[in-house]
Amino acid sequence: MDFFLQLLVNGVCVGLLYGISAMGFVMIFKSSSVLNFAHGELLALGAFFFLALITWAGLPVLIAFILTLVGCFILGFLIEKFFLRPLIGEKLIFVIMLTVGLAAMFKGLILLIWGGNLHTYPDFLPESLALKLGAIYIAPVYSATLVISVLFLVLFGLFFKKSAQGIYMRSVADNQKAALSLGVHVRRVFALSWAIAALVASMSGIVLGIINGVNVHDLSSIGLKVFPVVILGGLDSIGGAIIGGIIIGLLETFTGGYLSPSLRDVVPYIVLVFILLVKPYGLFGLVEIERV
Amino acid sequence: MRKFSFHPCGNYREDYAQELNIFDTDYGRVCLGLFLVLLFFVTPLTVSPYMLYILNTIGIAAIAAIGLNILIGYTGLISLGHGAFFGVGAYAAAILATRVGLDFYLAIPAAGIITALVGMIIGIPSGRLKGLYLTIATLAGQFIIEYVLIHWDSMTQGTMGITIPPAKIMQWEIAGDKSFFFLIFFCLVLMTWFAVNVMRSKYGRAFIAIRDNDRAAEGMGIPIFKYKLLSFAMSSFYAGFAGALWAYYMVSVTAEPFNLSLSVEFIAMVIIGGMGNIPGAIFGATFITLLNELLRYITGFLMNIGVVTSSGLNMAPLREFVFGLSIVLFILLEPRGIAEIWRIVRSNFRLWPFSY
Numbered sequence: 001m002d003f004f005l006q007l008l009v010n011g012v013c014v015g016l017l018y019g020i021s022a023m024g025f026v027m028i029f030k031s032s033s034v035l036n037f038a039h040g041e042l043l044a045l046g047a048f049f050f051l052a053l054i055t056w057a058g059l060p061v062l063i064a065f066i067l068t069l070v071g072c073f074i075l076g077f078l079i080e081k082f083f084l085r086p087l088i089g090e091k092l093i094f095v096i097m098l099t100v101g102l103a104a105m106f107k108g109l110i111l112l113i114w115g116g117n118l119h120t121y122p123d124f125l126p127e128s129l130a131l132k133l134g135a136i137y138i139a140p141v142y143s144a145t146l147v148i149s150v151l152f153l154v155l156f157g158l159f160f161k162k163s164a165q166g167i168y169m170r171s172v173a174d175n176q177k178a179a180l181s182l183g184v185h186v187r188r189v190f191a192l193s194w195a196i197a198a199l200v201a202s203m204s205g206i207v208l209g210i211i212n213g214v215n216v217h218d219l220s221s222i223g224l225k226v227f228p229v230v231i232l233g234g235l236d237s238i239g240g241a242i243i244g245g246i247i248i249g250l251l252e253t254f255t256g257g258y259l260s261p262s263l264r265d266v267v268p269y270i271v272l273v274f275i276l277l278v279k280p281y282g283l284f285g286l287v288e289i290e291r292v
Numbered sequence: 293m294r295k296f297s298f299h300p301c302g303n304y305r306e307d308y309a310q311e312l313n314i315f316d317t318d319y320g321r322v323c324l325g326l327f328l329v330l331l332f333f334v335t336p337l338t339v340s341p342y343m344l345y346i347l348n349t350i351g352i353a354a355i356a357a358i359g360l361n362i363l364i365g366y367t368g369l370i371s372l373g374h375g376a377f378f379g380v381g382a383y384a385a386a387i388l389a390t391r392v393g394l395d396f397y398l399a400i401p402a403a404g405i406i407t408a409l410v411g412m413i414i415g416i417p418s419g420r421l422k423g424l425y426l427t428i429a430t431l432a433g434q435f436i437i438e439y440v441l442i443h444w445d446s447m448t449q450g451t452m453g454i455t456i457p458p459a460k461i462m463q464w465e466i467a468g469d470k471s472f473f474f475l476i477f478f479c480l481v482l483m484t485w486f487a488v489n490v491m492r493s494k495y496g497r498a499f500i501a502i503r504d505n506d507r508a509a510e511g512m513g514i515p516i517f518k519y520k521l522l523s524f525a526m527s528s529f530y531a532g533f534a535g536a537l538w539a540y541y542m543v544s545v546t547a548e549p550f551n552l553s554l555s556v557e558f559i560a561m562v563i564i565g566g567m568g569n570i571p572g573a574i575f576g577a578t579f580i581t582l583l584n585e586l587l588r589y590i591t592g593f594l595m596n597i598g599v600v601t602s603s604g605l606n607m608a609p610l611r612e613f614v615f616g617l618s619i620v621l622f623i624l625l626e627p628r629g630i631a632e633i634w635r636i637v638r639s640n641f642r643l644w645p646f647s648y
Contacts, residue, residue, distance in 0.1 A: 035424050035427065035428070083620060083624070086624055087623070087624075090627070092424070093364070093368060093370060093567075094623050094627055096370060096424070096427065097370070097559065097563055097619065097623060098619070098620060098623050098624075100372075100556055100559060100619065101560075101615075101616045101617070101618075101619030101620040101623065102616060102620060103616065104553075104556055104612050104613070104615050104616030104619065105612075105613055105615075105616025105617050105620060106616070107609075107612055107613075107616070108609045108610065108611070108612035108613025108614070108615075108616060109609075109613055110609075111608070111609030111612065111613075112609045112610065112613060116609075224431065224435075224552075227428050227431060227432070228432070231428060262439075262443060263439075265435075265439075266435055266436055266439040269431075269432035269435040269436050270432070270436060272428065272429075272432040273414075273417070273429060273432050273433070273436070276417040276425055276428065276429050276432075277416065277417055280417070280425060
C-alpha cells in the first residue's frame with residue numbers, strides 16, 4: 001500500500017511538473033495557434049541561464065532567479081522579432097518547421113556551450129518546505145512546484161479572462177484577420193505571448209533542473225512530452241494542461257512501478273495516439289467540429 | 293522527325309496537357325539525357341571510393357526526401373516520423389532477408405510496402421482531424437516505433453542489431469561502393485520518374501488540391517481521407533524503400549540511427565531543397581549530406597591544427613546547430629528552397645543580358 005501511495009504522490013508531483021512545463025506551450029498555442037517544437041529547448045535555456053548565473057557569476061539565488069526570468073522574457077521577444085515576425089501571414093507549415101529548426105539550433109548551441117553532461121544546482125530550498133504524511137515523503141521542490149503551479153494557474157486564468165491583453169490574445173488565436181480589423185495590435189500580442197511563454201518555460205526549466213539536474217537531452221525530451229499532456233488536456237486550456245500533466249505523470253509512474261521501467265517513456269505517446277483517435281480535442285479543449 | 297523545340301519567345305501553350313509537360317523544351321530533355329549518361333557511365337569510373345560513398349548516401353537520402361516531399365510539399369501534411377519509417381524499412385528488409393530468405397530485389401520493395409502499411413496506421417488520425425494533429429501523431433509514432441525496434445528482441449535482436457546477407461542476383465553479388473552506386477541510382481531514377489509522373493496525374497492534382505484548400509477539395513468531390521492516407525502511404529513507401537537500400541548498403545542494422553534527429557534531417561532536406569518540387573528533394577538531400585561531410589571535415593581540420601581538442605568540440609552539437617540554422621535561414625530568406633534558386637539562376641542565363 002505504501003508503494004502504491006508513494007507512486008501516487010510521485011506521479012502527481014511529476015505530473016505537476018509536466019503541467020507547468022506545458023503552460024508556456026499552451027500560451028503560445030492559445031495566442032497564435034503555433035505548435036512550438038522548440039519548447040523543450042526554451043526550458044533548457046532557462047535552466048542553463050540560471051545555472052550560469054548561480055555557479056559562474058555566483059549571484060544569490062533570488063537575484064539569479066529574477067534575472068533569469070527577465071532574460072528569458074527578453075529572449076522570447078527577440079525570438080519572436082527575428083524569427084517569427086517575418087512569417088506572420090505565411091502558411092502555418094512554415095512556422096512549425098521554423099520552430100523545429102529553432103529547436104535544433106538552440107539544442108546545438110546549448111550543447112556547444114555547456115556540453116551534454118548532467119549539471120546540478122547547489123541546494124538552496126529550505127528543508128522546512130518538505131511535507132511528511134505518514135510514510136510518504138514529499139521533497140521541498142515538489143511542494144514549491146505545487147505552490148508555483150497553482151499560483152500560475154490562477155494568474156493565467158485571470159489574465160486570459162479579465163485583462164485586456166489576455167482578451168486580445170484569445171481574439172488573435174481565434175481569428176487573426178478579424179482581430180486585426182477590430183484594431184488588435186497583432187504583432188504586439190505575438191511578441192508578448194512569446195515573451196511570457198519563454199518566461200514560464202524558463203521557470204519550469206529551473207524547477208525541473210532542481211529536481212532532475214540540468215541536462216539538455218532530458219529537458220528537450222520533456223519539451224516533446226508536452227504534446228501528450230496538452231492533447232490530453234485540450235490544446236488551448238491552461239487548466240487542462242495541469243490536469244493532463246497529472247494524468248500523464250500518474251500513468252508514467254504507475255507503468256514504471258508496476259509494469260516495466262522501459263515502457264515508462266513510451267506510454268504517454270501510446271496514450272497520445274489513442275486520444276487522437278477517440279477524443280482529439282482532449283478533456284477541456286475547444287471542440288471545433290470540422291471533418292474535412 | 294518532328295522539329296526540335298527550343299525556348300519559345302512567349303507562352304504558346306494551348307491546352308492543359310502542354311502545361312503539364314515535364315520538359316518545356318527539347319533542350320532540357322537533351323541536358324537530362326546527357327546528365328544521366330555522365331552519371332552512370334563516367335562518374336563511377338572516375339571518382340574516388342570516398343566520393344562514391346558520399347554519392348550513395350545522397351542517393352538513399354534523396355529517395356526518402358522525395359517521399360517526404362510528396363507528403364509535406366504536395367499534400368501539406370507534416371510528418372515527424374520519417375526517421376522511424378526509414379528504420380522500419382531497414383529492419384523489414386533485414387528480417388525478410390534473414391528469416392524469410394527473400395532475395396534483395398524482392399525484400400526491398402516488400403520492406404517499402406510494410407513501411408507503407410505502418411505509415412497508414414500512424415496516418416489514421418489524419419482522417420478525423422486536420423492540420424497539426426497528424427504532425428503530433430507522427431511524433432508519437434516516431435517514439436513508439438523507436439521503442440518497438442529496440443525492445444522487440446525476438447524480432448529485431450534489440451541493441452545487437454541484424455547483419456544482412458549480401459545482395460545477390462543469380463551468382464552475381466552486389467557489394468562495394470561501385471555496384472551499389474548502380475543499384476542506388478537506378479532506384480533513385482526510377483523513383484523520381486514515378487513521383488514526377490504521379491504528381492502530374494489525377495492523384496497528384498488531388499494532393500495539391502488538399503494542400504491548397506481542403507474544404508474546397510472536399511467540395512469538388514475529392515475524398516480527403518482516402519487521399520491523405522494514400523499520400524501518407526506513398527511517402528512511407530519511399531522512406532521504407534530508402535531504409536531497405538540503406539540496410540543492404542550498411543550490411544548491419546541497429547536501432548539508434550533512426551531517431552528524431554534523422555526525421556528532422558529529412559524535413560530539413562525537403563525544406564532546403566524546396567517544398568513541392570521533386571528535383572528539389574534531390575537538391576536538399578545533396579545539400580544536407582554535403583553539409584554533414586563538410587562539418588566532419590572542418591571539425592577534423594580544427595582538431596588537427598590544435599584550435600580545439602577532441603573533447604572540446606564534439607561533432608554532433610555543431611551539426612545540430614548548423615542544421616537548425618540552415619532550416620531557419622531557408623524558411624526566412626528563400627522558403628521555396630534551392631530549387632527556386634536553381635530556377636532563378638537558370639532563367640538569368642537564359643534571359644541575359646535582358647533580364648526582365
